[in-house]
Every structure is written in structure tokens, then in C-alpha cells.
Amino acid sequence: MSKGSGERPEDEYAQAASVDDLPHFVLRxxxxxxxxxxxxxxxxxxTNLNDDGLLTVPVVEIARYHHVLISQVEAVLHLIQRxxxxxxxxxxxxAALLAQLEALSESSxxxxxxxxxxxxxMELLSRHRYLELGHLLGVSTKEAREIAAFIRTNLNPFPGRGHWGERGSSAGDPGTRALVYHYPDVIISRMNEGDETLLVVEIALPISGTLRVNPLFKQALHDAPSEKAEQWRSDLEQAELLVKCLQQRNHTLVRLMQRLTTLQREFILHGNAHMQPITRAYLxxxxxxxxxxxSRAVSCKSVQLPNGHIVPMDVFFDRSLHIRTALRKIIDEExxxxxxxxIGEILAQQGFSVARRTVAKYRSMEGILPAHLRNSGRRVASQTYILTPCR
Structure with a gap:
């Protein structure tokens, strides 16, 4: 189709969808x-989303640009939000929290x-002012804390950070990569809602059926021209080796996930505070x-937990996650x-022996400001309800 045409070819959208950045991930x-x-x-x-997955231009401006009603833009926006x-x-x-809450209320x-x-x-939530939040909602402080905990656990005000990936520090730096978004490679789900439930592990392969070398090719090898017989035989051996390697890789991933779900069962069911510090060498x-x-088995792979969160597979080997979770809880309740x-002294009472310098490091990793800035009431609201920080 010529460039002068006002129409766009249908396969242009399919081609765009193959790119793994956030806009194309949603478009697909x-x-x-x-x-x-x-x-x-x-x-x-x-194309006007920022790194947090939020729209950076007003809806009315989009409607004016395309000469359509605001309601039409809002309908498309609602489809995107879902x-x-x-x-x-x-x-x-x-708005992101409200959209997620609306979707969540339909299933639970x-x-x-x-x-x-x-x-x-929102202001009270971000500043952890649960007493005032309780007065606003007409509930007790304890109930206000429970509502805040529900929001923090199940919702994310920055949807673009909800999926894991690598963030490039500069577009002009060839050594960096943009955020990459993935469907989960492994899905872990409960058999039922009890604490003693069995965990079901599904390996989400990018293919359907069974991968094998076409038997017709093997038969044709007997009738191959003499000058091509050796090349065909070599191609057949390479194809069979590829199938074998893929089967072995999948078998390794199954064994790995079976062991990880046993070792990290409490983390999978109950959250970050229950992470067990294990290493790749141990496993x-x-x-x-x-x-x-x-390392190769977990590289660039993601896992969907029973609560619906998608996390990088190497989070199972994060030996400081449970300590950082305890640190965040201490600061939430201060x-x-x-x-x-x-904070280090309180962590020591809880069984975590860490130096003050390490406390500062973990606090920084969680996006929490130092005491003198928290004292002035200036917390980092952008980190308050992040479920899984970008890695």
C-alpha cells in the first residue's frame, strides 16, 4: 500500500505487537x-505513557486532536486500563488504584x-496517618490499617512497575536496555483456599503440542540425492539435538520449580516476610x-504467584527480601x-543481625527516606505501595 493512502495495513499492528515494550505489550x-x-x-x-505506565496528556487534548467526543476517548482508555x-x-x-480495585471487586x-x-x-495513605484515615472513613485505627494493608498488597499506583524488566539509564547508552514486559513463564496456583493447600505449578511453554522432528524428513533421507545426503543427515542430527536440549531444559525447570515451591512455600502463600534465604549454589x-x-534456568524468566503478582524468578534467591520487608513494617508502624x-536494634530483637550501614542500604533499596526527612513528613509516596520494585 502506498504511503499516500490514508489507511494503515492490518499487519502493521501485528508487527508492532511483537515488540516487548509496554505500549506494544498492551496493544497485543x-x-x-x-x-x-x-x-x-x-x-x-x-505512545504517551511514562515509565510508570501513566498517561501524560489530558483526555480532552486527545479528543480535540482526533476531533472525537471525550466519551469515545474514555471508552478506549477504559479498555486499555483493563x-x-x-x-x-x-x-x-x-485513577490506577481505582481501576485495579474495580477489576478486583469483580472476582473477589x-x-x-x-x-x-x-x-x-490518598494523602493520608501515603503518609501512613491511620488515625486520621480512620476518622475520615468512620472506622477504627486498626480497620484503617487493614484497609491500607489491603491496598498496599493488592494494588499498584504505578502499573508500569508491576511487571519486571530492566530499565535503561539512558536512551543513548548502547549498554542499557528498555523495560521489557513478559507473560509469566511459570504459574503457581492454589488447589483451594486452606493453609494446607497443595500448590499447582504450570510451566507456560511458548509452543503447543509436542516438539519433534518431522518423521517425513527422516523417511526422505533414504531417498536423498547423493550430493545432499551428508548435509541432510547433519541437519537431522542438529534438529534432534535441539529437541533434546529443549526437553532437557524444560525438565530442569520443572525440577527447579518443584524444589523452589517446597523451600519457599511460605513466601509463595504469605508474602515477602516469609522468604527463606537460599542460594543458587545450595539448590x-x-x-x-x-x-x-x-542461573541459566532462572535468567529472564518470571513467575506468577497465587495472588496474581508476576515476579522475576530470581526473586526466590533474594536473601535480603525478608529483612527489607521487616524493615518496611517497622517504619510503617513507627x-x-x-x-x-x-531500626537496626529492633531488627536484632526480631532475629536479624544487621549493621547500621546495611540498614541504610536496605532502606534506600526500598525507597524510604532518612529519619530527618521522614520526620518532616516528606515520605516517598511513589514507593509506598509498590508491590515489586523494578530490578
Whole structure:
């Protein structure tokens, strides 16, 4: 089709969807539901997302640019917000939380006051002012804490950070990579809701059926021309080796996940505070493989946990996650800003012996400001409800 035509070829969208950045990751999911007249609007929205997955231009400006009603733009935006990661395309963190809460309420129960807390109490939530939040919602401080914990655990005001990937520090730096988004390679789910439930592990292969070398090719090898017989035989051996290597890799991944779900069962079911500090070297000895085999098996792979969160597979080997979770809980519950030394003493009472310098490091990793800045009431709201920090 010529460039002068006002139409766009159908396969252009399919080609765009093969790129693993956030706009194309979302486009791949909604393309089938888009009317042809809505495609330019969707493209406008998706190309104006920031790294947090939030829309950076007003809806009215998009409507004016395309000469359409605001309601049409809002309909396309709602479709985008329902794609993964939920809430993507929202104009603000508050709107992202509300979109996720609406979707979550369709499949599970949510606290009655959660929507009000988000609509009217965002500032109180971000500053952990649970007493005032309770007064606003007409509930006790304990209930306000429970509502805040539900929001923090199940919702993410920055949808673009909900999927894992690598963030490049500069577009001009050839050594960096942009954020990459993935469907999970492994899905872990519960058999039922009890604490003693069995965990079901599914390996999400990128193919369907069974991979094998076409038997017709093997038969044709007997009738191959003499000058091509050797080449065909070599091709057949390489194909069979490829199939064998893929089967072995998948077998290793199955064994790895079976052992990880046993060792990290409490983390999978109950969250970061229950992470067990294990290493790749320890697991490689248990499975009888080289440590590099474990590293390759988990590299660039993701796992969907029973709560729906998608995390990098190497999070199972994060030996400081449970300590950082305890640190965050201490700061969430502080009545005054505690110094790193005081936090270290409380952690020691909980069985975590860490130096003050390490406390400062972990606090920085969690995006929490020092005591003197927390004391002035200036917390890092952008990190308060992040479920899985970008790695």
C-alpha cells in the first residue's frame, strides 16, 4: 500500500505487537477489541505513557486532536486500563488504584471503605496517618490499617512497575536496555483456599503440542540425492539435538520449580516476610547440577504467584527480601521517625543481625527516606505501595 493512502495495513499492528515494550505489550492484548476508528486513539494513548505506565496528556487534548467526543476517548482508555498490567494508561496513581480495585471487586471481596480511602484519603495513605484515615472513613485505627494493608498488597499506583524488566539509564547508552514486559513463564496456583493447600505449578511453554522432528524428513533421507545426503543427515542430527536440549531444559525447570515451591512455600502463600534465604549454589547441589545451570534456568524468566503478582524468578534467591520487608513494617508502624541505628536494634530483637550501614542500604533499596526527612513528613509516596520494585 502506498504511503499516500490514508489507511494503515492490518499487519502493521501485528508487527508492532511483537515488540516487548509496554505500549506494544498492551496493544497485543486489546487489538482484537479495537474498532478501526479507535486505533489511532489507542496509539495516541499508548505512545504517551511514562515509565510508570501513566498517561501524560489530558483526555480532552486527545479528543480535540482526533476531533472525537471525550466519551469515545474514555471508552478506549477504559479498555486499555483493563489490559495487563491493570490500570495502565490511567491519568494518575489514584485513577490506577481505582481501576485495579474495580477489576478486583469483580472476582473477589474488597474492603467496603477501600474506594473511599483511595478517593478521599490518598494523602493520608501515603503518609501512613491511620488515625486520621480512620476518622475520615468512620472506622477504627486498626480497620484503617487493614484497609491500607489491603491496598498496599493488592494494588499498584504505578502499573508500569508491576511487571519486571530492566530499565535503561539512558536512551543513548548502547549498554542499557528498555523495560521489557513478559507473560509469566511459570504459574503457581492454589488447589483451594486452606493453609494446607497443595500448590499447582504450570510451566507456560511458548509452543503447543509436542516438539519433534518431522518423521517425513527422516523417511526422505533414504531417498536423498547423493550430493545432499551428508548435509541432510547433519541437519537431522542438529534438529534432534535441539529437541533434546529443549526437553532437557524444560525438565530442569520443572525440577527447579518443584524444589523452589517446597523451600519457599511460605513466601509463595504469605508474602515477602516469609522468604527463606537460599542460594543458587545450595539448590544446584540438591538437584545435582552445576550452579551455572540454575542461573541459566532462572535468567529472564518470571513467575506468577497465587495472588496474581508476576515476579522475576530470581526473586526466590533474594536473601535480603525478608529483612527489607521487616524493615518496611517497622517504619510503617513507627510513631516517630526512627534512626537507622534504632531500626537496626529492633531488627536484632526480631532475629536479624544487621549493621547500621546495611540498614541504610536496605532502606534506600526500598525507597524510604532518612529519619530527618521522614520526620518532616516528606515520605516517598511513589514507593509506598509498590508491590515489586523494578530490578
Amino acid at each position: 492484548q486489546i487489538a482484537a477489541d479495537l474498532n478501526p476508528s479507535d486505533r489511532p486513539i489507542a496509539a495516541h494513548i499508548l 489490559a495487563e498490567p491493570l490500570g495502565v494508561g490511567s491519568p494518575s496513581p489514584q 471481596s474488597v474492603p467496603a471503605q477501600a474506594e473511599t480511602a483511595i478517593r478521599e484519603g 544446584s547441589k540438591e538437584l545435582g547440577v552445576h550452579e551455572s545451570t540454575i 510513631t516517630r521517625a526512627l534512626s537507622d541505628t534504632e
